Amino acid sequence: MNIQRKNDLMYLVLGLVIFGIVYGLMEGGMIGSFWKLNIIIICINIIMSASLNLINGYTGQFSLGHAGFMAVGCYVSVILTTNFHMPLIVGMLAGGAAAALLGCLIGLPTLRLNGDYLAIATLGLGEIIRIVIMNINYVGGAAGFTGIPHLTTFPWVFFTMLVTLFFIKNFVNSTHGRACIAIRENEIAAGAMGINTTKYKVMAFTIGAAFAGIAGALFAHCFYIINPSSFTFMASFNYLIMVVLGGLGSLTGSVAGAFVVTALSAALASWPEFRMIIYALALILLMFYRPQGLFGYVELTAFKPFRFLDRTKGGRE
């Protein structure tokens, strides 16, 4: 356990260094407002892809409704901050809790389904959430919710992202995480080993939904207006692309996937007609040459130059 803590400390230092550099560049005016916003979006997308990876990559439950949970967190938080003038942290926690509750309630029946059937059920779920929001006049319906205070700052998203990554990393390396991976590898065998498969599937789904809700809260407070059309099936699909591109079951992969996809689509913003083509081409090429994603099932520390970051390798505890 001690080695684990030392590892965590090292990652924390690394995170702080990255934060220092990027924040310094932002404050120094080296990064313009366009990229500043995109860096914030990258951090939010990392939270989304890491939490989706917990469901899709580690537990092996194919979910296509992640944007729906983001929408729930988004709207719950803006109601609190805009209509009741609560601070951002309250909005984030309430948004996360609401999404988690919904994830748990919906996970219980739908997680009995497997593979394609679960994908279709979660797809429908995401659409239902969006359409329900669209029909609630209190939150502005299809026109969107306006007058949101601009509370999301780079430190907020960066540190929330760090907390998310730490939480998911430690969850995956715990007994619970092992149970989730066993379910992905073989659900019947996992059940035969004495793992309560339903419990862990719902647990992964709930935790994933909670972080999506938190990401939604951060996302909402980047802009003055939010609109249900930000949470369509295409948005869920986009997060799925990040996870698959980075590598199912690799947290570093999720970070890389979110970074590459978001940065690519931002860089191509001036040529919107080429964006989807390049996107699609990148995916086809990746599936040809690296079907397991950029990182496959392994983390960055499995590669030689980065091995120093992980001292737990080379001897079990």
Add this chain to the structure above:
Amino acid sequence: MAAMLDIKDINVYYGAIHAIKGISLTVNEGEIVTLIGANGAGKSTTLRTVSGLLTPKEGEIKFLGETISGLPAQDIVRAGISQVPEGRRIFANMTVMENLELGAYIRTDKEGIEKDYQMVFERFPRLAERKEQQAGTLSGGEQQMLAMGRALMSRPKLLLLDEPSMGLAPLLIREIFNIIVDINKAGTTVLLVEQNANMALSIANRAYVLETGRITLSGDAKELAASEDVRKAYLGG
């Protein structure tokens, strides 16, 4: 003496299909009992019902005097029944060691677990050589050994084996069956489902013959192996 496992008149359905039609059987402590029969007779279904992966619609299953039918699989493992599923179903992307660790998932006694790793490696020396190897890269026989080792890690009182000879070379089948006898001698009761009736009857104490969801014959394994009917139907003359 009451039986260790007592199945009373269970009926199991897959949707509208009536797969098990009122099967009753018993397994006494220390025995090797085998279920034999053709494809689709309901052998695996019976086993999956005992281990809790399926629930009987009617009937009762008792283990050591307690009713276990209707309990979820994880509680049945905790009660002391461990299953080696059909087709091995190892965790292919994990190492041999990680597979065994998951076998001990329900246990918390660290020293006992350590001891049992040694026990498994002594019984299957080939697994010891391949501790850090990815389980999916093992040969079929080694995977079967791993699946059995993994099941033993929960230290079961009753071991359920579903077609351990499936897809293995004859020599390996013999090796696996010798190991089953050893495991039984070491104190684990075994319920074995097999298509290879010859091999199964040669190591079992008692046997049940299943035909389309019903038990048609039962009794001493040696006697069944000698009986005309069984020879004709399952042993190729």
